[in-house]
Amino acid sequence: MNKIYYFTGTGNSLQIANDLNEKLSQCSVHKIAKYSGEKIDTKTLGIVFPVYYWGLPLVICDFLCKLDVSENTYIYAIANYGGLPGKALDQCEHILKEKGLKLSAGFLINMPGNYIFGYGAKSKKVQEKLFEKESKRIVDIYDCVKTRKESKIEKSHAVIDRLFYNSFYKHINEFHEADKYFTVDNNCIGCGLCAERCPVDNITMVKGKPSWNHHCELCASCIQSCPNKAIDYKGKTKKRKRYLNPNVKL
Ligand SMILES: Cc1cc2nc3c(=O)[nH]c(=O)nc-3n(C[C@H](O)[C@H](O)[C@H](O)COP(=O)(O)O)c2cc1C
Ligand code: SF4
Ligand code: SF4
Numbered sequence: 001m002n003k004i005y006y007f008t009g010t011g012n013s014l015q016i017a018n019d020l021n022e023k024l025s026q027c028s029v030h031k032i033a034k035y036s037g038e039k040i041d042t043k044t045l046g047i048v049f050p051v052y053y054w055g056l057p058l059v060i061c062d063f064l065c066k067l068d069v070s071e072n073t074y075i076y077a078i079a080n081y082g083g084l085p086g087k088a089l090d091q092c093e094h095i096l097k098e099k100g101l102k103l104s105a106g107f108l109i110n111m112p113g114n115y116i117f118g119y120g121a122k123s124k125k126v127q128e129k130l131f132e133k134e135s136k137r138i139v140d141i142y143d144c145v146k147t148r149k150e151s152k153i154e155k156s157h158a159v160i161d162r163l164f165y166n167s168f169y170k171h172i173n174e175f176h177e178a179d180k181y182f183t184v185d186n187n188c189i190g191c192g193l194c195a196e197r198c199p200v201d202n203i204t205m206v207k208g209k210p211s212w213n214h215h216c217e218l219c220a221s222c223i224q225s226c227p228n229k230a231i232d233y234k235g236k237t238k239k240r241k242r243y244l245n246p247n248v249k250l
Helices: 012-023 059-064 086-097 123-145 159-181 191-199 222-225
Strands: 002-006 026-032 044-050 074-081 103-110 182-184 203-206 209-212 229-234
Touching: 002 012, 002 074, 012 026, 012 044, 012 074, 044 059, 059 086, 059 159, 059 222, 074 123, 086 103, 103 123, 103 209, 159 203, 191 203, 191 222, 222 229
Parallel strands: 002 026, 002 044, 044 074, 074 103
Antiparallel strands: 182 229, 203 209
16 A cells, blocks of 8 residues: 655645556555554555645645654655755655654655745746656656665755755744735635635634644645635735646645
8 A cells, every 4th residue: 555645835745646546556545644653554654745845845744743653654745846946855854864764765856836935937848848747756766666765865966055045944933923914905805715625723813814823834725726816925925926736626
């Protein structure tokens, strides 16, 4: 049996999980945010997630700390990123090692960036090129996972990646509370999609408007999903082009 656990804000990680799931036999896909520490009984375990601030999202650190699998489970990770992958896979390997588990393979996939807090969506053409590359990478990953091959943990060799990780990753600890910078304007029609899509149930609808509950992952799903662009962050994102992965249903 094969299991894939994923966390996603805007669908890139879900696309990767789904594409691999289609190839592997007897495989199932599960949400990381719903995991509460129960024993996972599986021959291979895939962990798919986005890179945040050149490292692991908080929800992934939490998942890895709670993870309960037998020692002989073949564990591999797929980190996807918009520009610079930093040290997310090294971090993943380190946390597993501390628990006496081994990361047998680690893959990096460049996907369209969704960091609306800094930039808008890439053009459709650029997105298509990245999706083409993704499908080729899935074939390589499948070849490795199906034979449970020990493989290298892929790394960025750019010095800037390590520098950025060392300088900025510490700010990940501010993410849970960063939702205080979200605002909602009169274009909100109270549809509730932002709350429905939040992968960590951090939004409650109050009098027909979203209200954030301060356990945010800053995954960008709410702001990217709003059909009326009614959500803004720090007054900076109103005019930015939104991004949602077009190949999955969130
Ligand atoms: C809060 C946040 C931080 C991010 N930090 C990085 C980063 O350090 N390096 C990078 O290459 N991409 C970064 N990204 C982009 C995502 O890793 C990338 O778009 C990923 O494919 C999104 O996956 P998802 O659609 O599954 O959420 C960041 C995105 C967000 C929302
Ligand atoms: S998705 Fe947008 S329009 Fe719908 S409730 Fe949320 S903020 Fe309002
Ligand atoms: S509140 Fe918005 S940014 Fe925060 S985790 Fe939920 S969907 Fe993501």
